[in-house]
Amino acid sequence: MNLLLLLILVLLVFLIQPFWIHASSLSNHPIAFSFSAPLSSPLISQISPSMAAFSPGIQTGSDDKSRVDSHHRMIVALIVTCSALGAIILSLLCLWLYHLKFSHKSGNKNAKNPDAENGLGLSPFLGKFNSVRMVNKKGAVISFIDYKLIEKATDNFHESNILGEGGFGCVYKASLDDNLIVAVKKLDCATQDAGKEFENEVHILSNIRHPNIITLLGYSVCDETKFIVYELMHNGSLETQLHGPSQGSALTWHMRMKVALDTARGLEYLHEHCNPPVIHRDLKSSNILLDSNFKAKLSDFGLAIADGGQNKNNLKLSGTLGYVAPEYLLDENSVFFISLGKLTDKSDVYAFGVVLLELLLGKRPVEKLAPAQCQSIVTWAMPQLTDRSKLPNIVDPVIKNTMDLKHLYQVAAVAVLCVQPEPSYRPLITDVLHSLVPLVPIELGGTLRVTPPVPPANTTIP
Template sequence: MSVFYFPCLILLTLFSSYCYAAITTSSPLSIRQTLSSPNESFELGFFSPNSSQNHHYVGIWFKRVTPRVYVWVANREKSVTSLTANLTISSNGSLILLDEKQDIVWSSGREVLTFNECRAELLNSGNLVLIDNVTGKYLWESFEHPGDTMLPLSSLMYSTLNNTRRVLTSWKTNTDPSPGEFVAELTPQVPPQGLVWKGSSPYWRSGPWVDTRFSGIPEMDKTYVNPLTMVQDVVNGTGILTFCALRNFDVSYIKLTSDGSLDIHRSNGGTTGWIKHFEGPLSSCDLYGTCGPYGLCMRSISAPTCKCLRGFVPKSDDEWNNGNWTRGCVRRTELSSCQGNSASTTQGKDTTDGFYRVANIKPPDSYELTSFGDAEQCHKGCLRNCSCLAFAYINKIGCLVWNQELLDTVQFSEEGEFLSIRLARSELARGKRIKIIAVSAISLCVFFILVLAAFGCWRYRVKQNGEARVAMDISEDSWKNGLKSQDVSGSNFFEMHTIQAATDNFSVSNKLGQGGFGTVYKGKLKDGKEIAIKRLSNSSGEGTEEFMNELKLISKLQHRNLVRLLGYCIEGEEKLLIYEFMVNKSLDTFLFDLKKKLEIDWPKRFNIIQGIARGLLYLHRDSFLRVVHRDLKASNILLDEKMNPKISDFGLARMFQGTQNQDNTGRVFGTLGYMSPEYAWTGTYSEKSDIYSFGVLMLEIISGKEISSFSHGKEEKNLVAYAWESWSETGGVDLLDQDIDDSDSIEAVMRCVQIGLLCVQHQAMDRPNIKQVVSMLTSTMDLPKPKQPIFVSDTSDEDSVSLKSIDHKDMCSDDENKQESP
């Protein structure tokens, strides 16, 4: 008997490796049972999204990735409450969900009549299919009935002939899969565009499809590898937008969230979690019709705002000035009557309409594709058409025209299209006249100012000829004597002629950057050594006290992660500090630049975080002076040729004596966003003030986003609030800059996000000290849970005072236009 059964057992084992479970009439799927795809990537079963045992749904989810993401739900309209519910196949060939009374809760319907037996299988793609056992034909598939999610190989579509469409419908809330108020669809326009509806109103649109991208999404620039493909058949009235897998990632999906955001997520499986690859809308400008008809939303600036298109004025000045832009703008000068190709003249003047061209535009809605062959024909065709209000000739599309009011027009800082807007001839001439008048007025003003200045200088020099030299000598001597009375050992005094020769007399070509303190120049000494010179301007907020403070402090501090002061120069009113030259300038020039950020991958960013922490550890604990920097930020972190960080700019730094651990200042100096709450509100600073700044800086390095300009979602969350939300939901994995590959470093990223949140806690006593921070970064010790930072819960609460409420007169910020600040 054993001889007979053993071969059978072998055959059964081999056969079972090619078979997998399926739902049949005799083998239904019950609660606590699951059906997996052959490759174990997806799983079908019952679930309760809010952990309630009273409401069960049938859904599909990723099997190998945590946290769990549901990609399809069958019975969205109605849950089942009984543990005896099951998913099975009816006698007429439909997939049905039965409750405890054997009543049908949900059905796939009968799209194809069949009298053969059927089975339901979950494919490797995540597509649940109903198959005719005899013909092998798919009778029904979940990909043709999507919920809120698109998987690779699934699609959105429309058919005008059959009056059908395939759309995404959001969940009602994050824990309620019933249909929400947001719907994403592919429009039947030519070319098509993606459109998200909120109820019956447009919420966000992608702009028309151009070859391989959507023209209204500047993130889809020429370097972006688009995972979407489009096929449109104008003759048959169909269009299909298919999602293809993201390259170099195991799994990915597109989801329409319950708050109307259309996100692309990616993962390499396992416990690495999910990373947000794309999100839209990103800005308030992306919301449909933010600025109303003929309004232009300026997404090109840090705080999106509205202005009227050229030749238009606000429909209501009061509403516009109060920030209510929805009613938009109206034409200032009516268009001339249509004259066809002939020129209309009035007293010898050309009065025909013309066009004003605007760059970097998201094309407005309600466009129409014409048959005009090239840009010139597009221009002439629109001019001949009395109802044509604007046109755009776009490569790979052709000539688009607008015969309705221009709505949902956005201007980007780069990318986008050219839009030509029809204006009355007088409006075009008006612009030229204003420009001529402005240039003339400025020229006259400059001329008179120069004349008066020259006369004043001549009078002053005549009067002060003898006294000026004496005053200068006294000033310079007092400076030098003052320095001699201070301990600035280790710093060399440079003569002014040496610095002038090194910088080619402060040539513009040697200028590295400029801020409120003055200007930084690159110089080269006779021995070939490169230096950086910080030249304080007379109007600088960094005066004598700050100059002396930085000179005294940094001359005594020596560490590999602090910039090294080589010397100083004082002559007359000139105050110069000379530093070692940093080839790669400051961290912000890499971190917030769309192209240069690609040069600092996660290992380099982590090395920068550790280097800054070591520099702070030296300042706070290891140097014989205990120093609080008070202005730690990305622009004050310099990078050497090996991308090692060096803390710079000690003009605002303060020393502590003995057991002293905090102090108070009557005036608050620093940079908005980086200042701790206690320092911003009361002027109290300590080592924990630097820890807060370091936490903000960590979140910037991780995300590649700037604290001063970042705004997320409809609530416009700041970077700290968004980091808290990310950590609370996904452990912080989706905070990492989407432009860098991070698949091998997810745990380190999550750890750094948690450390950053520990550093930005509201109460100074809750924040770790720098020694603890360094230990957290260099070990695998368990981390404490951070408390929710301030400004996160409710930014509209009057008790939650924003840093923006601080009087800017009491601030000293030199971020603007600054590229390098030793």
């Protein structure tokens, strides 16, 4: 602002200077004062021809013409100077306003940049951190945790603290200095894919806060090994609960419906309320974690993409057999790729349908029938899910005969819709959510009013 004003002042002096010099030169001319008098002034009329003859500088005929020309030149010069000055001032004013507007937009753009808000730029992500505590746009504090603290908290990554294993490493239980028990995912990022998944998960989770999505607490870096710190989920994964030692015994019918509802709520947030929408791409029972109250939360966002923020054409497919939607194609090199334009939120809906079948039937998504033969839960169950006479017989024995048959048929119908081969036939996750809410008791987050069974009346024998 000050610089622009100074520039305007300099230009003003520069433009007025010729006019000023010209006026000064005219004031020193012998006839300069005659401009203040009319051309028919007595001063001019009293000059005799004889005086004119002895005064070459004062000639009546040429003098009048010279004064008129000088006057006209001054007026023209003044008009041109003022016009030029006005144009320059107007141009500088427009430039100044544009500068202010551009600066305002740049400020807004920086304010909306998730990396700037997190105090973290993902391009120089590895090893270049400006602060150890960053506030994301949801107001949560994300910490960069020193590697030595992670090492100490996991007892040097002792195997007794392993909670689970993933594609690129293990998840450990850790106790931080403030007695906070957390989960630490250790990633060997020697490969490019692992490094990208690490950056992607930190980037996405640092901007998400939802009751049914895992909470990111911090991260750490040590050479090619990266660490992501989450809240600890005391009841592990849904996969462990259903297919582990307990074989689903801790999950009643209503509890399973609660898990399904929580999962649908997490997916709905990703699909409908994130901007841009997020497609999880790897929804499965091992990525659905359960807290101490069996509240379900989605985890593992390494493969997730923000719909519209990335090129989805020819995107390499990474997922788990049994949960992958059938619209995915296998190319001639036996490498999975997503066919053109096929990656949508309906891919997550298909995976949700498979999880719903796991909850309903207690079976894994793919089961081995023989060493070289596998069977999908969808292929096996589909003919029986639509047959009301057969459906009760294939339900998980742990929950068999513990639910209202109408509710069982409704859940089976939702699952059948979700795993339709044609994506356009599958419902939106919001529709699935609305179908499940009436099946979950109020105390578990739904709208179902459960009437306690009436104890049989005491009878006495006379």
